Amino acid sequence: MTTKIKKDLYIPFRWEERRHVFLERFFYIPKKYDSQNHGELLNWSRPEVFGNDLPVFVEFCSGNGQWIVQQAKAHPECNWVAVEMRFERARQIWLRSFGENLTNLYVVCGEALEFLSYYVPPKCIAQSFINFPDPWPKRHHAKHRIVQAPFLRCLSKTMKQGASVTLVTDSPTYRDQMFDEFKQWRSRFEAPFFCTHFPSYGESFFADLWVGKGREIFTYSISMKWIDLPCQPHDSLDWSQQLSLAKTFQSQGERIVWKCNLGIETPFYPLDDEMQFQAASLAMRRFTEHIWPIFQDHTDFVCLYQGTAGFDAFFSWSDKQRSEFERFTDKETPLALPLFCAESFAIYFQMLSHRLPDEAKVLLLFDLTHLKSPMRALQVISKERFEHFSIGFRGMDLPLEGLWWEGTTLYTRKIETTAGVVFPRELCDRIEELLSLDGVKILFESNVSEEWEGLDLLYVIAGSLGVQGMRKLSGFRAAGGEIIEI
Numbered sequence: 402m403t404t405k406i407k408k409d410l411y412i413p414f415r416w417e418e419r420r421h422v423f424l425e426r427f428f429y430i431p432k433k434y435d436s437q438n439h440g441e442l443l444n445w446s447r448p449e450v451f452g453n454d455l456p457v458f459v460e461f462c463s464g465n466g467q468w469i470v471q472q473a474k475a476h477p478e479c480n481w482v483a484v485e486m487r488f489e490r491a492r493q494i495w496l497r498s499f500g501e502n503l504t505n506l507y508v509v510c511g512e513a514l515e516f517l518s519y520y521v522p523p524k525c526i527a528q529s530f531i532n533f534p535d536p537w538p539k540r541h542h543a544k545h546r547i548v549q550a551p552f553l554r555c556l557s558k559t560m561k562q563g564a565s566v567t568l569v570t571d572s573p574t575y576r577d578q579m580f581d582e583f584k585q586w587r588s589r590f591e592a593p594f595f596c597t598h599f600p601s602y603g604e605s606f607f608a609d610l611w612v613g614k615g616r617e618i619f620t621y622s623i624s625m626k627w628i629d630l631p632c633q634p635h636d637s638l639d640w641s642q643q644l645s646l647a648k649t650f651q652s653q654g655e656r657i658v659w660k661c662n663l664g665i666e667t668p669f670y671p672l673d674d675e676m677q678f679q680a681a682s683l684a685m686r687r688f689t690e691h692i693w694p695i696f697q698d699h700t701d702f703v704c705l706y707q708g709t710a711g712f713d714a715f716f717s718w719s720d721k722q723r724s725e726f727e728r729f730t731d732k733e734t735p736l737a738l739p740l741f742c743a744e745s746f747a748i749y750f751q752m753l754s755h756r757l758p759d760e761a762k763v764l765l766l767f768d769l770t771h772l773k774s775p776m777r778a779l780q781v782i783s784k785e786r787f788e789h790f791s792i793g794f795r796g797m798d799l800p801l802e803g804l805w806w807e808g809t810t811l812y813t814r815k816i817e818t819t820a821g822v823v824f825p826r827e828l829c830d831r832i833e834e835l836l837s838l839d840g841v842k843i844l845f846e847s848n849v850s851e852e853w854e855g856l857d858l859l860y861v862i863a864g865s866l867g868v869q870g871m872r873k874l875s876g877f878r879a880a881g882g883e884i885i886e887i
């Protein structure tokens with residue numbers, strides 16, 4: 402078996418062995434080896450890796466390592482990891498690093514997705530970079546590109562909250578594909594979301610090559626810039642870690658979404674519990690006094706809620722709310738309960754947002770998965786109810802423009818169309834009511850006379866039927882049938 406000799410590396414195994422090997426700040430993941438036999442997750446703070454807890458920055462597809470060696474030299478306050486699958490290139494990175502006496506650069510010789518999937522612990526990467534990934538320009542080769550859904554899924558899991566990804570390419574096709582893959586993330590740049598001039602980003606072999614040939618270079622930098630603020634009664638409201646993360650974002654010119662964890666997603670208390678409300682108000686005031694003045698210009702949203710819009714599923718009732726519910730509705734329609742609960746939450750969010758600065762954009766993120774129908778969902782989340790908030794949706798396929806979210810990603814959906822549907826307020830309520838009646842069957846207006854055989858009662862929504870429909874109903878009545886309009 403060959404091993405590292407003084408200033409060089411050799412493939413550290415025989416082909417038949419195909420095992421992963423750790424050498425000095427070098428990790429070898431052999432190709433095509435027994436996938437059952439993956440090693441352990443890397444622990445960056447172990448002495449044989451970095452031996453400290455500095456933030457970890459990872460470059461995938463490092464090539465000969467020119468860029469990452471420069472960065473590791475210029476930024477000793479960070480740990481750098483180069484991931485390159487070709488041994489000869491990984492070896493060159495290691496040699497450069499060795500030549501520069503760097504102790505903050507770790508070289509991984511292996512396939513990027515495999516490395517992420519099996520060796521990187523969750524939520525540990527502070528920033529990642531992909532500089533000039535192989536573009537695979539032919540359409541039937543595009544499947545080999547690294548920036549695709551499986552890679553992004555793994556990357557999201559391994560990145561810290563607020564971590565960013567920077568992608569650089571000279572290929573407009575790959576640039577657009579990257580944008581498609583990452584469109585749910587937030588770009589550092591305004592539309593079209595990439596920049597073609599990124600001074601002091603650093604040089605790499607391919608950057609020099611393509612710039613030398615006069616090609617345009619596209620840099621696309623996106624991140625999940627969420628900062629969680631623990632705001633519950635048992636939380637200290639110290640937030641010093643969050644402040645330092647925010648300062649890093651601020652110094653990088655990034656924009657922030659503050660996520661206030663108030664515990665409202667699954668409250669075990671009624672919303673009129675005074676003590677809980679005071680605790681939440683205190684957190685809001687602390688945000689207003691200590692965070693807002695410093696980060697106002699870098700803040701996109703203050704998020705108060707991220708959870709189901711089926712508020713009735715976990716609503717904790719107090720006597721006061723029960724009597725309010727009775728006042729809210731004089732008849733028990735199927736929508737009364739979800740709408741009452743949504744209304745109560747809207748009022749609660751409104752009261753909390755009064756403790757936040759007037760200029761803050763308050764965000765509510767609703768998951769529509771458990772709402773039974775699009776009609777119900779649209780009524781619950783109506784703009785009228787949440788008019789003072791920015792609201793985002795997920796979990797239901799609705800042709801609705803605006804903010805949508807998935808996990809910690811937030812994006813604006815724009816629908817390219819020339820036609821719209823006006824969603825009525827009243828009618829839906831009544832359709833819901835009709836559909837919830839016991840012991841009824843549905844008849845389509847056009848076929849009503851063919852289908853009423855055996856019926857002596859029809860429910861209809863007042864004013865909703867056309868002339869033909871009305872004429873048919875007169876026939877039904879003339880034959881002794883009863884019609885109830887609701």
Ligand SMILES: C[S@@+](CC[C@H](N)C(=O)[O-])C[C@H]1O[C@@H](n2cnc3c(N)ncnc32)[C@H](O)[C@@H]1O
Pocket residue numbers: 461462463464465466468484485486487490511512513514531532533534535547605606607608
């Ligand atoms: C075009 S070169 C760019 C190298 C370097 N980033 C630069 O700018 O000079 C792409 C590099 O990515 C490596 N690579 C391609 N796919 C990879 C993968 N799935 N995992 C790790 N490395 C990969 C290739 O071996 C190659 O060295």
